[in-house]
Amino acid sequence: MPRPDTDLPATGNVSVAEPAAAGTAREAKDRIVGQVREQVMSLKDQAGGKLKGYADDGKGRATNLLDDISGVIEDAARSIEQRLGAEYGDYAHRAAEAVAGFSGKVRDKSVDDLIGDGREIVRKSPGVAIAAAAVVGFALIRVLRSATGEARPANDED
Numbered sequence: 351m352p353r354p355d356t357d358l359p360a361t362g363n364v365s366v367a368e369p370a371a372a373g374t375a376r377e378a379k380d381r382i383v384g385q386v387r388e389q390v391m392s393l394k395d396q397a398g399g400k401l402k403g404y405a406d407d408g409k410g411r412a413t414n415l416l417d418d419i420s421g422v423i424e425d426a427a428r429s430i431e432q433r434l435g436a437e438y439g440d441y442a443h444r445a446a447e448a449v450a451g452f453s454g455k456v457r458d459k460s461v462d463d464l465i466g467d468g469r470e471i472v473r474k475s476p477g478v479a480i481a482a483a484a485v486v487g488f489a490l491i492r493v494l495r496s497a498t499g500e501a502r503p504a505n506d507e508d
Contacts, residue, residue, distance in 0.1 A: 405461040416453035420446050 423446035431439025456464065472479040 402461060409456065409461060409464070413453045413457045416449055416456070420450040420453060423449060 423442060427439050427442030427446055430442050459467070
């Protein structure tokens with residue numbers, strides 16, 4: 351005896367069931383992709399916020415260091431003035447003022463402005479930017495070595 355659900359034509363079952371299943375699968379996939387995108391954007395925003403915070407902190411430390419350097423140069427300028435005369439002390443005073451001025455400019459700019467300025471410098475003169483990066487890298491390595499107390503072997507030739 352035939353069952354009631356087999357009385358329907360085969361094409362009728364396939365044409366009704368397959369599009370509905372395909373539609374729900376597509377909707378589920380789209381929903382999952384949307385959730386993943388939202389999570390990625392959220393993580394990106396969080397990471398960007400943390401990076402900006404670190405950059406602002408680094409900018410503050412750098413400007414404080416520049417202020418300290420300016421103070422050291424100013425002290426040296428007074429000493430030079432006493433020992434060698436006002437003419438030589440004047441050069442050192444100008445150097446101290448230049449460092450202090452640079453520190454003030456960095457302090458007044460946002461991190462985004464500083465990044466934009468850096469990009470502009472690289473665009474205008476990439477050779478100078480590469481040379482500056484090499485010098486900064488070398489200086490950073492020296493500072494890190496001295497901070498960690500790592501001594502260079504006497505026969506090490508760089």
